[in-house]
Amino acid sequence: DAKTTQPNSMESNEEEPVHLPCNHSTISGTDYIHWYRQLPSQGPEYVIHGLTSNVNNRMASLAIAEDRKSSTLILHRATLRDAAVYYCIRPIQGAQKLVFGQGTRLTINP
Amino acid sequence: KAGVTQTPRYLIKTRGQQVTLSCSPISGHRSVSWYQQTPGQGLQFLFEYFSETQRNKGNFPGRFSGRQFSNSRSEMNVSTLELGDSALYLCASSLALATGELFFGEGSRLTVL
Numbered sequence: 001d002a003k004t005t006q007p008n009s010m011e012s013n014e015e016e017p018v019h020l021p022c023n024h025s026t027i028s029g030t031d032y033i034h035w036y037r038q039l040p041s042q043g044p045e046y047v048i049h050g051l052t053s054n055v056n057n058r059m060a061s062l063a064i065a066e067d068r069k070s071s072t073l074i075l076h077r078a079t080l081r082d083a084a085v086y087y088c089i090r091p092i093q094g095a096q097k098l099v100f101g102q103g104t105r106l107t108i109n110p
Numbered sequence: 111k112a113g114v115t116q117t118p119r120y121l122i123k124t125r126g127q128q129v130t131l132s133c134s135p136i137s138g139h140r141s142v143s144w145y146q147q148t149p150g151q152g153l154q155f156l157f158e159y160f161s162e163t164q165r166n167k168g169n170f171p172g173r174f175s176g177r178q179f180s181n182s183r184s185e186m187n188v189s190t191l192e193l194g195d196s197a198l199y200l201c202a203s204s205l206a207l208a209t210g211e212l213f214f215g216e217g218s219r220l221t222v223l
């Protein structure tokens with residue numbers, strides 16, 4: 001079971017940090033955590049992925065709990081263009097089969 | 111470099127017809143996967159192709175099929191269309207199986223009347 005659990009929606013203000021949580025309590029030791037986001041009228045867009053330690057890239061940071069049962073996507077300074085649905089995903093190992101949940105709809109207030 | 115290209119972007123069909131959607135992956139990418147997105151079910155995996163072979167299949171009826179060509183371009187076909195097949199069909203490509211990042215196209219929006 002590759003299920004993850006995320007809040008249905010979150011709201012934040014422009015230029016403030018945003019922390020998007022994800023629970024994946026049944027994760028195995030070799031499963032990566034991937035985050036994608038989908039802007040309105042577009043296909044999903046890769047954000048970041050990681051296995052154990054925290055990861056950073058130009059878009060975001062990914063903080064993974066020590067027991068790997070949860071993770072948090074961090075947008076350091078949200079902009080209006082970050083308004084999207086964010087998906088936390090555990091790909092089935094060895095395949096490109098992504099199991100998308102309902103994701104978190106992030107609203108950014110100006 | 112060019113992204114994933116899907117054609118057509120929009121199309122309207124009637125029940126009982128069949129439809130073929132096309133996906134051109136990013137140059138050099140050999141894995142192509144397909145997803146269906148509907149308001150009620152969200153994003154659901156259809157199938158995945160690598161080197162012209164189907165590697166994974168989602169839980170969809172046999173009316174949904176696909177193939178991949180030697181140049182990695184892929185097509186999916188839906189036969190005997192039903193109203194419930196109305197959806198956004200998304201294609202994603204990656205360099206190989208089990209890589210970290212999928213690149214999605216903008217999708218083909220199918221409306222079945």
